[in-house]
Amino acid sequence: METKQPRQKGRRQEREARILSAAEKVFAEAGFGGATMQLIADMAGLPKANLHYYFPTKEALYRQVVENIFQIWLRAADVFDSATGPAEGIAAYIDAKMELSRAYPAGSKVWASEVMHGAPVIQDYLETTLAEWTEGRMEVIQRWIDEGRMDPINPRHLLYMLWATTQHYADFGHQIETLNNGAPLDDAGWTEAKRAIKQIILTGVGVEIPPET
Amino acid sequence: METKQPRQKGRRQEREARILSAAEKVFAEAGFGGATMQLIADMAGLPKANLHYYFPTKEALYRQVVENIFQIWLRAADVFDSATGPAEGIAAYIDAKMELSRAYPAGSKVWASEVMHGAPVIQDYLETTLAEWTEGRMEVIQRWIDEGRMDPINPRHLLYMLWATTQHYADFGHQIETLNNGAPLDDAGWTEAKRAIKQIILTGVGVEIPPET
DNA sequence: GTCTATACACTGATAGAC
């Protein structure tokens, strides 16, 4: 019994993870309205009705997907705080967010779709967690400006630019792929993208570009 | 009869325009899958079945909406060509695209959604018109670089950054509104956004910021 | 040309056997 209980829990967690992974892909490709429980079930490899055992409703499943993405997304901000200055901080944040765009393109799309549709399930997070996070980072940037370590730019719009640019490589990945002769960016392509972005933005805020990590 | 024919044509065009406008909003808010013909009909102020008289299928209506947006979107590029140099060209393009984001937020969202879902109806435009447009602008930028009028940056990723940043203000308008204490950007807010973006990007590519127009 | 009524397919969700 003591060996069975953990094994079943592991089994449940494993299934939930597989469902969430499938749901993320389907929601990203079809949107909330276009996604069907049938498609998610097929991709997760279990009967449709089984989904309703793990997640009572389509909306509950969707909510879980969006919340998971939001957590991963926020965690990328850690590099900002541990930075010693604007060059390292902004460069590390660009690198971190670009790697997230590459690793979780579906998640980024679900997030974008959720916000574009008026954030019906995540509005409270925007008003609390995200608002606080944004205020905190704006203060950090403003301090760097006040200390003369970077040009006096508008911290809020700098953050928007960082979000927009990095997430673009996930959300508009299909367009980028098409303009890259139909092939997704390879290692060199991603490295060059990160380099180009850091060059323009870091130069744009008046700091030296730190050496490659 | 000669007075009736044009009047009816005008009536038809007026109805089609109202349907397209309503469809743009509904598709933007709910996505293709979440949008219903009923909702579009209600917003356009006519019976649902009437929609199928003007547009045979939901997909045909959607396709028309997306193509209209693409045309408007491309037209903003004109300012790029008539520019005398990188500072004026890039600044004018940022201004133009930001004004489009403000004027047609729903259109921008429909476009973003279409691309995010793999461009099911607009793929051919991406491969032809957009690819050609992109190549052409990259050549213009490369020429400016070769002439020593701006820093040697990667033209492709500069274009992506311009698209990402300007469209972000439409596509993520809800998030920006939430972080602006729930209020949409006012005239001053949009002006400041444009100014901040131009400051960072123009400085980032090594050109002087032109005086406000 | 316009609208009412309806056909037909599909969706999310559940009941109930195993």
Next chain:
DNA sequence: GTCTATCAGTGTATAGAC
């Protein structure tokens, strides 16, 4: 815990009266 069978509701699209 898991799956089969099924329901109630809603969606697109159309037929046919006006």
